[in-house]
Amino acid sequence: MNFTFTDEQAMIGETVRSLLAAECQGSHLRALMRAGATHDAGRWRKIVALGLLGSLVPETVGGLGLSACDLILVAEACGHAGLPEPLVETAGIALPLLAALPDSSRAAAWLARAMSGDVTIALGHPVNPFVLDADVAGAIVLVVDGALHLVESAEATLIAQPSVDPFRRLFSVSAPTSAATMIATAKAAAPVLAAAVNRGALFTAAQLLGLAQRCNDLAVAYAKERQQFGEPIGSYQAIKHHLATAQVRIEFCRPVVYAAAAMPPDGGMHAKARISHAKLAATEAADLAARTAVQVHGAMGYSWEVDVHLFLKRSLALANAWGTPLYHRERCAMRVFGAPVGPAHTFAQELRHD
Secondary structure (H helix, E strand, O other): OOOOOOHHHHHHHHHHHHHHHHHOOHHHHHHHHHHOOOOOHHHHHHHHHOOOOOOOOOHHHOOOOOOHHHHHHHHHHHHHHOOOOOHHHHHHHHHHHHHOOOOOHHHHHHHHHHHOOOOOEEEOOOOOOOEEOOOOOOEEEEEEOOEEEEEEHHHOEEEEEOOOOOOOOEEEEEOOOOOOOEEEOHHHHHHHHHHHHHHHHHHHHHHHHHHHHHHHHHHHHHHHHOEEOOEEHHHOHHHHHHHHHHHHHHHHHHHHHHHHHOOOOOOOHHHHHHHHHHHHHHHHHHHHHHHHHHHHOHHHHHOOOOOHHHHHHHHHHHOOOOOOHHHHHHHHHHHHHHOOOOHHHOOOHHHOOO
16 A cells, blocks of 8 residues: 555645745745734735635535645645645635535535635634634634524624734634524534534644644754854754754654545544544644744744744644644544554554455
C-alpha cells in the first residue's frame, strides 16, 4: 500500500505554499495590524483564483469532488504562513457542510455564491463557543434547538469577544430564525454537524502542524544568525537540543495528521479517535515549537519586533478550536476503552478490504 501523496496532491500544496510565501509574510500581517484589519482583499482574490474553495464539494453541485487528503497539505501551508483569510474554514468546513444539504434551496444558493468567492460563510457550531469572522461573512450558519439555520449577517446581532490572536475575530451571534431560514431539521443536521467537527479538528490539526514547523524554522534561522562570544548561538548544545526536540515532536506528529486525513470524516469510532489523536498531537507540537522559538529568541522573543509572537498566538487560539484537548482526549478514550485494541485493530474497520 502506498502511503505517499500523489503528484497532484503535492502540487496543490506547493502551489498554495508558494503563493502564501509571496503574499503572506510577516510584513503583510503587520501592515494589516496597523490598519486594524484582519483580511487582505487582494490576497483573498488570488486565493479564490486558485479554484480551491469547492475542493470538498461534490462535482454534482459544481465542486471538485476531492477528499481530505487533497486538502490537508493546503491547510498545513495556511498554518505555516499564518494565513488570516478563511481558506481552510471555507473550503474544508463550511462549504462541505452546505453541500451535504442538497434538499435545501437556500443552502444551495449560498453554496454557489461562496464557491465563486463572492461571499464567505461563517459557521456557528456547538463545539465552538464563538463564531469566527462573523463580521465579514455574507451569511452565518447557526444551530438553534439542533436545527441548522442560515441567516444573513446583516440580520444578525454580533457581540465581539476577546481573542488572543488579533487575526481571529470572534463573536457571539444571535439572529431571528424561522422556517424560511432553516436549512436542515435537527434530525438531518446531526450527522452533518458531526462530520463538520471531524473536518474542523482535522484541518485545524494540519494548520497547527504548519505553525509548529514555521516556529522551528524561525528559531533555527535566528540561531544561525545571532552570535554570542563570536559564535552563532545555534552551535551550542543547549540551543541545538531544544530545537532538535521540537523538530522530533513535529516529525512524530506529521504522520498522525496525514493518517487522520485518510479517514472518512463521517466515520465511526476509529475515525473519530484518529482525528482527535491528530488534533492532540498537533496542539502539543505547536505549543512546544512556539515556546521553544520564543526561548531561542531570548528577550527579542517577547517583543513585537519579531514574527514569533504571531505564530505563538495562533497556536494558542487553535488549541481550543474545534474541540478542547479534554474533548479530544475523551474521544480517544472512547476508542481505547470501548473497542478492542492490538495489532489486529490498528486500522479502521471502515477501510478494511477483504
